[in-house]
Amino acid sequence: MEDLLRKLANEFLQRPDAECFIGYEEGPNGSVRPAFIRRPEDIHRLVWNQKCYPNLTAYLPDFPKQKRVIGITVKGCDARALRELIRAHQVERHSVYVVGLPCTGLKTPGEDRIAERCFGCVFPEAFQYDAALGPMKTPDGLARTEYETLDNLSNKERREFWKLEFEKCIRCDACRKICYACFCPECILDSTQPRWLSRRQNLGEKLFFHSVRALHLVGRCIGCGECERACPAGVRLMLLNRYLQKQLEDLFGYRGAGILEDAPPLLTFLRDDPDPFTGGFE
Amino acid sequence: MMSWQRMDRSDLPAAISVLQEKWDVFAPVKRGTDIRIRQQPTDGKIFLGQTKPLLPLKMLFLPEVEDLFSFTIKGSTSDIIPAEPLTRERVVFGVLGCDIAALEILDHVFLGEPVDGSYNKRREQTTLIAIACTGDGAECFCTSLGINPLEPVGADVLFADVGNGYFFKALSQKGKRMTETLRAFLKKPSEKELTDLSALVPGTRGDISVDRVPKDSDRLWNLPIWEDLARRCLGCGVCTVICPTCHCFDLEDERRGSSGKRFRSWDSCMNTSFTKMASGENPRPTKRERIRQRFLHKLSYYPIKHGLVACVGCGRCSARCPVGIGIDEIIVELAEMEG
């Protein structure tokens, strides 16, 4: 498979309009990291395995639009991110050359089991690619894998849970900056006029930070789990994202960002949406 | 002058209690996989391993958020009440050599003229008990920077865990005061017991050629490596937050009508807005300039000014970087450029 990957990358780099090819390479201490290949002699560095965590589409908005073509490898989740980036005018389809990766779930670092971020993955197959490393097959049972949720926690337990989680948070902002969907030139959370968020490390400010992050990702989160991977403190961010995605599905039938061409659920409405706000107070 | 004394494993909790009578005691605490330096015993049980806490020791001297003073504006003048940085002397238990070495780097900044009052007070009133570290992380390379993790310079007391017991050795006057407080628990070790100490051997990589990196920033300024790194770097800034030697901070006024507080908080040169000016101008507009700043500050500007490299080889940044950027790798690459 890697031979095919290298062959495709090589072919791509021969194109006169090719800018670079974004794939994966071996990193320090047995890790895998993003690789930016510009010269054919570097193509041997490209790898594809179950440690290819980074969502490479996060790099695409960095490139000047509509100039040269970027080659990129995408897993299923990344393909959804790409579709979402195209919808949000951040990437133009004709300026990317997409190599689909037949992902069957990533592995937990250092262990031989599927990473938790892939549990419940409803759409591991890449799509809308220009070439693929093999037939896309939905791995058995991945979508049905049970993952940790907040469902069984009481209000009080949830409160305690997040209090501890956010106490861990060191406000490094890595979760925000690694996210493919965070492409604003300047984040509202960095704004000084108004100063929505101060640098205080208290619960209120951390709640605000994580709430805004979660809300801005409503209908845009593709569940890739990069936020949680980037978090040095191990804050369980995916619990929040998944919880909200589940609500979108239950309430508005929204399956997830990039799966269909649906409008993001908070940017559209139905006249007969559920209305919990009509009555008196329950 | 001062020599090793031995403590039975079972005596440690009682010893800590004795320390608490005189000092606020801080030590690493493990919750799940999260290791932090926290206060004892309110914030949990001591973790006596060699895994680095997520946030380095600097957090006790340059806190993440620190009130500097409160103020009340009265017409054209204002009343300023400085914040009190410490109310009680502190002892920090189980500190790693890399983190202590990093304090020396911060000292040049905060104790050089003008002296930073609150940092100075915190330094003066804190006793550091270093743990003899054999280095358990693949990312560790402190020995490459001349640090002896078994007996770090700058510690007040040295502590060693030899499996069947603990050893203590005072290294300073502050340290002596502390070991004397623990007199009741400490015994002179036998010759045989002392041999346990020799089993401790530093395991960190000593082959990272930091010295061969040219200090002259002009030669490093336009290297293509910065562009390559900038392409991969996501600018997330984790590296700066968990770095024991990064010490940039931001000042913020919290104004509530005519009174308020000024506080400082950790900042990061990896943030886009770090160098953004009121005019909107940003002298480090792209990740290339920012990532170059981060490495050249550690490997060139700081060494030129203070005579030592501003990296202690703890490897936290390499281990936590989500896209696999390692400072050790960069040092080697820059050194090779020279060679």
Next chain:
Amino acid sequence: MSSENKSKAYQPKILVFACNWCSYAGADMAGVSRLQMPPNCRVIRVMCSARVRPEMILSALFKGIDAVLVLGCHPGDCHYSEGNYYTRRRGIILKKLFDAFGMMQERFQIRWISAAEGVRFSETIREMVERVARLGPNPLGKDHGRFTP
């Protein structure tokens, strides 16, 4: 009487966003009709309930304001045709976010109040104040939710 004693003991402060066309007019109508209600609410006028970005609600609650009430036209009656439909979806999701955190659920409400519904406005305010008074002060209010050092 007992409720009066309670409200003496603790007076919640409630931030109300009201859309200019229906709810603010409804509040005016309540005033014109001299409908008496507890003095715990502060109305911020916006042109449409859809103008209220969630960050406003979040920052109010996380900075310690006891409750936030967003008032808009009845669905279908929005002066701008459809603004309140967005308000409704956002409100639902914001409530779910609070559910995920296990906090603040009751401190945030949305209600639809037309320009004619002065009575409904006053009843909504009264009920909201009573409900929040029962909940007690916003736990993030006292020391601005600061962790122990």
Next chain:
Amino acid sequence: MGKVRIGVFICHCGSNIGGFINIHNVLEYTRGLPLVKHTEDNLYTCSDGGLSSIKEKITEHNLNRVIVAACTPRTHEALFRRACEEVGLNRYLFEFVNIREHCSWIHMNEPEAATEKAMELIRLGVMKAAHLVPLEAASTQVKPATLIIGGGASGLSAAVNLANQGFDVHIVEQTGKLGGLASRLWKLMPGDRLAHEFVEPLVNTVKKSKHIKIYLNSIVKEISGFIGEFNIEVKTPQGKKDFSVGTVIVATGARELTPIGLYHHGELQGVLTQLELEQMLKRGRKRFRNIVFINCAGARTPDREYCGRLCCATSIKNARYLREISPSSSVTVLQRDVMAFGTEFELEYRRAQDAGVRFIRYEPDRPPEVIGEKKVSSVRVYHTLSGEEIMLPASMVVLTTPLIPNEGAAELSRMLKVPIDRYNFFLEAHLKLRPVEFATDGVYIAGAARFPVDIREAVAQGIAAAAKAAAPMTAGEVILEATIARTEPLLCSGCGNCEMVCPFAAVEVRKDDKIQNKSFVNAVLCKGCGACTAVCPNGAIQQLGFTDHQIFSMIETMAFEDGSDVF
């Protein structure tokens, strides 16, 4: 702009505010707020004296922000803004604080709490004012044509008036003929003129006018657009008709309540409504025997609390006519009270009494009882004054029922985005200050669609609405909303959220000259709702006058009791 200098003017509104709020304390408090350079109180800030004081103080103290703490911006904002503008202060540097409707009037029994609340409301206003910036409004053309919905007395009066001024008028009438309710009446009072003598000339004038186009048996299906250009779709028997107009007048009128089942109406022969009686009179019936009127039938009840307003006059009118036409008849009016208001109706009331009409008062909790088998025979009623039940022989019972809005009001309210009340009567922008306008620009109201009116009032309102509608059409242009959205291109990522939620297609993402995607706002199409601002992830698009910064500063000052970080 220099440093912010705020002037705060606090209105007593006679005793409306001052009677419940300690203005002295509020003044003291306001004086201590940051950036406030001048404070004063006025008995009526909206009076000439108050307005001149604002103008003087702006100049005297070099104020660059003005706050009036008084009533509601919905009625008085324009007035104060104009005052600021007259002395060269941009009208958008004015901020309104509502301490009457939102404070003094609703906390009348808690003067201390109300005073405290007024202070805080002013503090929030000061915060917002500190962040105000001058705005400039754009303008748009107004088409010289009006749509009048309803061809009754008020609609026709408006039509004639506008046509005489040379404007094109489209009348959409849902029935098959013009004239409305008036054309179904017999005689009008006061004046004793036959109704058709009034209605016919009006209808003829309308029919003859070359400026007026009439659509009978038609209804308005769709209205889009805004002042200057409303696009109208009308369903006519000949099919769909589309046209556009600059203004719209709602004159859909009202109809008599048909009280099926009430007092056996529709069950017993001889139980009629006033309108049914008038039509009987119109047909020329001359002989009447024992007639009993029951007033307030179906009005002022828990279901329909309002007073029909014209019912008493109608019963007085018809009772006297009956006595005059058929002097042998006995006519009794059962009433709860007689609302014979104004200069004429009281005289008419006396005339009716002099003509031999009996007025008997009944109690709402002991209403009259209509008795009969198949045909009405008598009415039993508790006579309040004599304190006993009496039986009145009755060959005919006439129920005086109130007017209710015509059908379709709710639908129209949705299309025009204007409010209606619980009975489906339309609500004007302001009861006293803007009685024939809606809050929506370019849409006006006349006649019984608002509340029951007599013909004089219907005509007066029709002409008033015409005058109001003529103003922007004569000017040919209107100044648009200035509190519209604007994009800061340096912050905009071009994600398109704003474009997706804009109800007016006023925002669009397109490439700028650097070929980057950015959002652009069309100032004419933007109505300033702010929906785009709320969905912009990083606040790149802002609704002017309601920016994140302005609103956030109010939230923050409310959260922290004593101010915000702006100073």
